[in-house]
Amino acid sequence: MSDPILPWDLTIKLRQQAEQQLKTGSTQLNAVFTASTDALSALFRLSSEANTASDGLKLLHELQTYQVELDLQMEQLQHNESDANHQLACYRQFFDLSPIGCIIINLNGIITDCNAAAAGLFAHLTNDQTGQLCGISMQSLVTANCQPMLSASLARVQRSQQNATLIVTAVTGSGNSADPCNLRLTISLSPDQKAILLMLADDASEHRLAADEL
Structure with missing residues (x-):
């Protein structure tokens, strides 16, 4: 997934990290990012039919990966914001004093x-x-x-x-x-x-x- 807010290399790293967490079962999905009812219904229909079951599993994996990646991106953005606020406070103090x-x-x-x-x-x-x-x-x-x-x-x-x-x-x-x-x-x-x-x-x-x- 490409996000203009984050550098491309960091986006790739987060995608790989998300896939690794899903593979090892070490992730907890954030309730903020949940699939819609329509999306879940579509996945259920795909997985219920033999000729589309593999496609359904692929879509489910992609959805889970995307959800974990969004969680990781949010954590990264919060970390960046914290760093930026700290630097701003330091520069503000240097300016004032x-x-x-x-x-x-x-x-x-x-x-x-x-x-x-x-x-x-x-x-x-x-x-x-x-x-x-x-x-x-x-x-x-x-x-x-x-x-x-x-x-x-x-x-x-x-x-x-x-x-x-x-x-x-x-x-x-x-x-x-x-x-x-x-x-x-x-x-x-x-x-x-x-x-x-x-x-x-x-x-x-x-x-x-x-x-x-x-």
Whole structure:
């Protein structure tokens, strides 16, 4: 049986495993996958007549094998889902706890996710370091003279699917007398080409990272 969800070689392996379990009698059929009344009636009719009995037995064996194979595929898919959820949780933790600011934007430049380090870089704008950047445009976080350069870099990354790095100046907020903050942006396109990851570091964070490495 071919299943697009599972690799072909794994499907063949599961079929062989199902046949082996039926041969040795070591399997228990899952009640979720049961033959319909019509299918069982057809098998009974075939097995009741001498000239079709062998065909009935073959169909019965195929049905049993198919049922066991479905059970094994379900177990494999549940195992794959568990592994995927574990990996997702790990990557989510790495994202949230990274000392480098990370921002995810959609292809229209709207922020869809960010970690605490990124939110902290713009806390003076949001008065909140818990993710209030989500839903706003990435362009709004950099000064007007840096916006064309950022737009060009984002478009180039989408077009070439190659990472890009640039220096931009973050906005300081109205009435903020602090010196402008320069940020180093590393821009990457997601594998499915539906989102863009930006890693941000200011001079202070780069110095802290360098000190930690010493």
